[in-house]
Amino acid sequence: MSELLSLVFETHLPVLPVLVPMFTAVALLLMGDDGGEAHHGGRLMKRRRLLSFASVVLGAVLAWRLMSEAALGALNVYPLGGWPAPFGIVLVVDRLSAMMLALTWTIAVPVLWYAAGGWDTRGRHFHSMFHFLLMGLSGAFVTGDLFNLFVFFEVLLISSYVLLVHGQGQERFKAGVHYVVLNLVASALFLVGLAIIYGVAGTLNMADLALRVARLDREQAALFKAGAMVLLVVFGLKAAIVPLYLWLPSTYAAAGAPVAAMFAIMTKVGVYSIIRVHGVMLGEGAGHAALVAEPWLLPVALLTIGLGVLGALAAHSLARLVSYLTVASVGTILAGIGLYTPAALSAALYYMMHSVLAVAALFLLVELVATQRGESGDRLQPAAPVAQPVLLGIMTLLGAASVAGLPPLPGFLGKLMILESSALTPAHAWVWSVVLVTSVMTLVGLARAGSILFWNVLPEGRHSVRPGSSVRLTRATLGLLSLSLALAVAASPLKRYTDAAALQLADRDAYAQAVLGPLGGAKANTTRPYRGGEGEVILPKPKETP
Amino acid sequence: MSLEFLVASGIGVVTAAGIYLILRGRTWPVVLGMSLLGYAVNVFIFAMGRLWQDAAPILSGAGRVADPLPQALVLTAIVIGFATTGFVVELALRTRHETDSDHVDGHEPGHRTSHTRINKA
Numbered sequence: 001m002s003e004l005l006s007l008v009f010e011t012h013l014p015v016l017p018v019l020v021p022m023f024t025a026v027a028l029l030l031m032g033d034d035g036g037e038a039h040h041g042g043r044l045m046k047r048r049r050l051l052s053f054a055s056v057v058l059g060a061v062l063a064w065r066l067m068s069e070a071a072l073g074a075l076n077v078y079p080l081g082g083w084p085a086p087f088g089i090v091l092v093v094d095r096l097s098a099m100m101l102a103l104t105w106t107i108a109v110p111v112l113w114y115a116a117g118g119w120d121t122r123g124r125h126f127h128s129m130f131h132f133l134l135m136g137l138s139g140a141f142v143t144g145d146l147f148n149l150f151v152f153f154e155v156l157l158i159s160s161y162v163l164l165v166h167g168q169g170q171e172r173f174k175a176g177v178h179y180v181v182l183n184l185v186a187s188a189l190f191l192v193g194l195a196i197i198y199g200v201a202g203t204l205n206m207a208d209l210a211l212r213v214a215r216l217d218r219e220q221a222a223l224f225k226a227g228a229m230v231l232l233v234v235f236g237l238k239a240a241i242v243p244l245y246l247w248l249p250s251t252y253a254a255a256g257a258p259v260a261a262m263f264a265i266m267t268k269v270g271v272y273s274i275i276r277v278h279g280v281m282l283g284e285g286a287g288h289a290a291l292v293a294e295p296w297l298l299p300v301a302l303l304t305i306g307l308g309v310l311g312a313l314a315a316h317s318l319a320r321l322v323s324y325l326t327v328a329s330v331g332t333i334l335a336g337i338g339l340y341t342p343a344a345l346s347a348a349l350y351y352m353m354h355s356v357l358a359v360a361a362l363f364l365l366v367e368l369v370a371t372q373r374g375e376s377g378d379r380l381q382p383a384a385p386v387a388q389p390v391l392l393g394i395m396t397l398l399g400a401a402s403v404a405g406l407p408p409l410p411g412f413l414g415k416l417m418i419l420e421s422s423a424l425t426p427a428h429a430w431v432w433s434v435v436l437v438t439s440v441m442t443l444v445g446l447a448r449a450g451s452i453l454f455w456n457v458l459p460e461g462r463h464s465v466r467p468g469s470s471v472r473l474t475r476a477t478l479g480l481l482s483l484s485l486a487l488a489v490a491a492s493p494l495k496r497y498t499d500a501a502a503l504q505l506a507d508r509d510a511y512a513q514a515v516l517g518p519l520g521g522a523k524a525n526t527t528r529p530y531r532g533g534e535g536e537v538i539l540p541k542p543k544e545t546p
Numbered sequence: 547m548s549l550e551f552l553v554a555s556g557i558g559v560v561t562a563a564g565i566y567l568i569l570r571g572r573t574w575p576v577v578l579g580m581s582l583l584g585y586a587v588n589v590f591i592f593a594m595g596r597l598w599q600d601a602a603p604i605l606s607g608a609g610r611v612a613d614p615l616p617q618a619l620v621l622t623a624i625v626i627g628f629a630t631t632g633f634v635v636e637l638a639l640r641t642r643h644e645t646d647s648d649h650v651d652g653h654e655p656g657h658r659t660s661h662t663r664i665n666k667a
Contacts, residue, residue, distance in 0.1 A: 147619055154626045161633060165640075173641040174652035177573065180634055181650070184580050185568060187630070191587045191623055198616065199594035 013069075014078040014091045016062050017101055017138035024055035025131035033124045049116045052127040056112050059134065060105040063098070070098035071497055073504070075514040077144070085144070085515050086205035092144035092515055095501035096349070100141040100272055103353055104265050106483060107360045108134055114364055114476035115258035122167040122256070129166070132159035133262060140269050144515055146197070146204040149273065150190050153238075157183050160266060163259045164251065175254035182237065182247050190234045196227030206281060207515035210508050214287040221288030228282055228292050232274065239270030241334060242303040245327045249311060252326065253319035257367035260319070261360035261480070267330050268356055271337070279337050279345065280505045297338030298427055302434045304331030309438040313445040318369065318378035321449055322362045325403055328438065329355035335431055336418045342502040344421035349498040350491075351414030354402065357484035358411060362399045364477040368392060368469045369453060380449055385457040388468040393454045395481055400446040402484060405439045410487035415439065417495070553593050560586040571655065573638035573648050580634065584627040591620050 009016075031048055069076065076093040079085060093101075112130060120126040136156025143149050161183075165176045198204055200223050201212045216224055233244070240248040248267070252260045278293035308328030315321040333355065336348025366378050369392055376383030386392050402409035415435055422431040468474075487494060504510075560582055567579025595616030602611050638648070645652040 147622070151622060151626070154630070158630060158633060161637070165637070168644075170644050170652065173637070173644045176637055177641050177650055177652070180630075180637055181568070181576055181580070184630055184634065185583070187626075188580070188583045188587045191591060194619075195587075195591040195594040195616075198591075198619070199596075204615075 009065075012078070013062065013066060014076050014093045014142055015080070017059055017066070017105070018091075018135055018142065020055055020059050020062065021131040021135040021138065024051065025128040025135065028052060028128035028131065029125065033126075033128075045121065048127050049120070052131065053112055053116065055131065056105070056108050056134070059138075060102075060109050063101040063105040063138075066093055067098040067102040069093075070095045071500070073500065075504075075511065077515055078142075084517065086203050086208040089148050090144040090205065090207075090515055091142045092207075092511075093142055094511070095497065095504050096272070096275065097141045099349065099353070099497070099501060100268070101138055103268075103356055104134065104137045104141065107261065107265060107356060107480065110476045110479040110483070111258045111261045111360065111364070113479070114261070114473055117470055117472040117476070119167070119256055119258050123165075126163070126166055129159045129162045130262070132156075133163060137265060137269065141272065144206050146194055146206060146209070146277075150187075150194060153190065153269070154187060156266065156269065157187070160263065163262070164255050166259060167256045171254045175251045178247055179251045186234045186237045189230055193227045193230035193234060196223060196230065200224045200227065205515070206276065207512045210281045210286070211512050211516075213281065213289050214285060216287055216289060218288050224289045225292045228277065228289065231277055232293055232296070235270040235273040235277070236300070237270070239267050239274065239330050239334070240304075240327050241300050241330060242307055245304065245308070245330075248327055249315075249320050249323040252323040252363070253317060257364050260323075260363040260366075264326060264359040264363065265356050267326060268333075268352055271330060271333050271352065274334070275337055275345070275505070279340070280508070280511075283340065283506070283508075285508055291340065294338070294340055297334060298430075301331045301334035301338050302430060304328070304334065305434055305438050306331075309441045309445070313441060313448075315445070315449075316380055318366045318380065318449060318453065319363070321380075321445065322359065322366055325362070325442065326355075326359050328442065329359060329403070332415065332418065332435065335435070336421070339422055339425050339427065339431070341421060341425065342499070342506050344418065344425075345505065346495065346498040346502040347414065347417030347421045349501060350417055350487075350495055351411075353494065354410040354414045354484060354487050357480060357487065358399055358402050361395075361477060361480040361484055362403065364473075364480060365392070365395055365399060368473060368477060369396070372469065373453075380452050382452065382456045382458055386454070388474075389454055391468075391474065393450075395477065396450055396453070398485065399481055400450060404443040404446055406443070408488055410484060410491065413488060413491050549597055549599075553589065553597060557586050557590050557593070560589075571649055571651075573641065573650055576650060577631065577634055577638060581627075581631055584623075584631070588620050588623055588627070591616050591623060 028048060028051065031044065033048070066076070070093055078091040078093075080089045080091065083089070115126065115130070133156055136152050136154075136159060139152030140149055140156060143152060161176065161180050164179060165172045194204065197209070200216065200220050201209055203209055203212060213221075213224060237244040252263055255263060274293070274297075278297070282289055282292050284290060305328050308324050308331055311324035312321050312328065315324055329351075333348045333352045336344045336351065369386060370378035372386040372388065372392070373383045398409070402411040405411045405415045419432055419435060422428045564579045564583030564586055567575045567582060570576055570579065595613035598610070598612040600610065602609065603617070604611070604614060641652060642648045647654050649655065
């Protein structure tokens with residue numbers, strides 16, 4: 001039995017973060033869910049929560065194990081069904097994938113703990129949708145095939161559609177229609193981009209594509225670039241970059257707190273895909289199509305930071321403020337990617353870890369504050385004082401200071417690394433001025449929000465005293481927040497990890513060698529230009545059948 | 547007129563119709579537009595495997611064989627498109643029910659509904 005278990009864990013580890021949530025979600029669906037507050041303490045609900053939570057913890061253990069294995073430097077390649085790449089679909093876990101997996105599952109644990117404090121009873125099938133979302137996220141991070149990436153995008157999107165309207169209400173449905181329509185159009189564009197790329201290169205395996213793109217002639221490369229730019233639009237919409245971020249604030253503000261917290265990682269799926277496709281596959285050494293996104297990424301990223309922060313200054317509710325800060329944080333990450341150096345990429349990866357954790361914690365915090373303020377909710381106007389001003393105040397202060405980038409918090413370290421890595425690039429004046437000015441503006445926006453929420457309160461006595469938040473909700477938020485702060489403590493090993501991840505991404509030959517085996521590698525000449533209808537397949541004669 | 551021209555212009559016309567419908571203000575035309583766009587995209591993927599004549603669709607023996615991969619991709623895209631269309635129809639109906647309007651913004655143009663709070667109870 002233990003041998004079987006170790007066999008499963010050793011050989012099938014890369015696929016487990018996809019399979020575990022899938023089977024859990026199906027099991028949860030089979031258990032049924034009547035929904036409704038009446039079942040809050042019911043036995044079935046308890047069982048559902050137990051199964052769901054146990055599975056998330058298991059997933060987190062697996063993800064951390066994958067990350068600790070990836071830290072050693074080897075690429076973990078898993079051919080699905082045993083079909084060798086590029087003919088079958090492969091899962092590839094390198095340092096970047098493992099880091100994203102660990103990040104996803106690490107925020108999933110406290111967020112699910114929070115959701116089990118009552119959110120999961122406000123609609124049906126919260127837990128199974130949560131696991132389908134995790135399945136889509138994990139799949140998108142481990143897959144080594146572009147079409148498979150599309151499939152996992154769809155898995156995570158369709159569960160996000162359902163999660164967004166979880167709890168229902170007019171606002172959620174309004175935001176839901178926009179969100180769903182935009183993403184469906186983006187999916188259509190995704191397919192168009194994929195089809196163009198396939199039509200030119202004849203493969204969708206990322207390692208194989210990276211080899212073939214270098215061999216395209218100028219004319220083919222132009223078409224390939226067009227396909228890649230279509231993909232940039234799609235990934236940009238998911239990541240919420242200028243001018244495709246307009247859907248994000250109202251969507252995230254309308255979503256329930258745990259859902260919005262999970263959505264914090266969803267924008268990063270877009271960022272991750274941009275790194276994979278435009279940063280690595282079309283990076284240096286991609287022949288005529290190399291660096292196709294370079295003229296766009298950095299300006300767009302800086303504009304995104306600027307507009308995100310302006311939105312945060314103008315926000316009239318705390319949830320919208322945090323949503324706009326999400327947009328700004330995506331801009332900061334993309335600025336690091338847009339510099340196209342391993343050092344900047346490493347800094348961006350570190351900042352990404354911080355931004356996911358901090359934003360997720362802030363979204364949970366928004367709801368804690370909003371429920372304690374009664375009628376006014378999270379609107380930025382004078383209202384009744386919160387029941388736990390000290391606790392919530394300190395938590396808000398820590399989260400906000402980290403997002404704004406005050407030392408010694410991880411947000412400061414991340415921004416500092418990005419600034420440092422940009423010092424020798426021609427764009428450093430732009431990066432420095434935008435990042436520094438927007439940091440001050442973020443600070444102003446957050447200070448304004450904080451002082452309204454905690455100090456500008458209506459006189460006491462005129463309001464009934466509201467109870468503080470339940471211990472579970474506070475603890476879950478606190479857990480997420482301290483994880484985010486722990487990034488500052490563990491900054492040195494994490495930075496070493498992201499440095500190694502950035503170098504690993506730049507090593508295209510090793511990636512091809514690992515994925516394609518003897519077929520691939522720098523010297524292999526097995527890849528030939530794809531010429532559709534010209535080739536004639538001559539097969540050996542079929543066996544005579546009696 | 548070549549087959550390529552026919553297919554390409556066909557995809558173009560259907561895409562244009564789809565985009566026009568998606569830009570409408572009511573949910574039903576938008577859903578129709580997305581379906582049309584989906585059809586156009588599916589044929590486009592199919593065409594990216596090149597247009598074949600007199601070639602077997604699957605390996606059957608010697609001779610020319612059409613590229614099987616786009617066919618598999620289209621099949622996946624069709625299934626996903628079918629599921630998402632089903633979902634968006636249901637979402638549109640539900641929104642119509644919640645907001646008393648089938649406008650994509652959730653209220654009639656020029657008629658701002660009172661700001662209703664999300665039910666946080």
